[in-house]
Amino acid sequence: MLIISLIFLTGYNNFIHVEKKLKINYFLNKNIIEKKIHNWKSFIKTSSYKYNVDDKLIKSVIYAESSGNPYAKSNSNAIGLMQIKPSSAGVEIYRLNGKKGQPSIQELYNPKINIDIGTAYISLLQKKNFLVSKTKI
Structure with a gap:
């Protein structure tokens, strides 16, 4: 409550202005992504x-999720290049392909399988209209 009072006493507009000054923009070099x-x-x-x-969307996801590291694993157990969670995206794509269960951890560390499942999942999301459009990157 004290912090909120201080914000109003010093002026809310000044507080917002400080926040805006901290905004940082990042620009990626295409060559860096291609190397990774x-x-x-x-x-x-x-x-x-x-x-x-x-393919540019796939490359961007790989770079953003794992920086091209096929052995990447997140704290939430997302695995591989495209950071696929076996129990969510993995299950959905298995079901879509008529398979039961979910991909194994070993499968998701395989770049070919990981990219296939990750791309299938992006396609599924696009078809379900979760993505606004096929963004040109």
């Missing part, structure tokens, strides 16, 4: 064609 994901280009191309998902 170079080893996975053939898998990206195959999945892009198979699921009709823009």
Whole structure:
């Protein structure tokens, strides 16, 4: 309550102005992304064609989620290049492909399988209209 009172006493507009000054913009160099994901280009191309998902979107997801590290694992147990959670995206894509269960951890560490499942999931989201549009990156 004291903090809120201090904000109003010093002027709310001044507080907001300080917050805006802390905003940082990041710009990614295309060459940096390409170097990080170079080893996975053939898998990206195959999945892009198979699921009709823009390859630039796939590359961006890989870079953002794992920086191209196929052994990446998050605190929430998202695994691999595209940070797939076996119990959510993995289950949905397995079900879509007529399989029961979920992908194993070993499967999700495999770049080819991870990219395939991740791209299939992006395609599924696009078809369900969770993504506003196929964004041009």
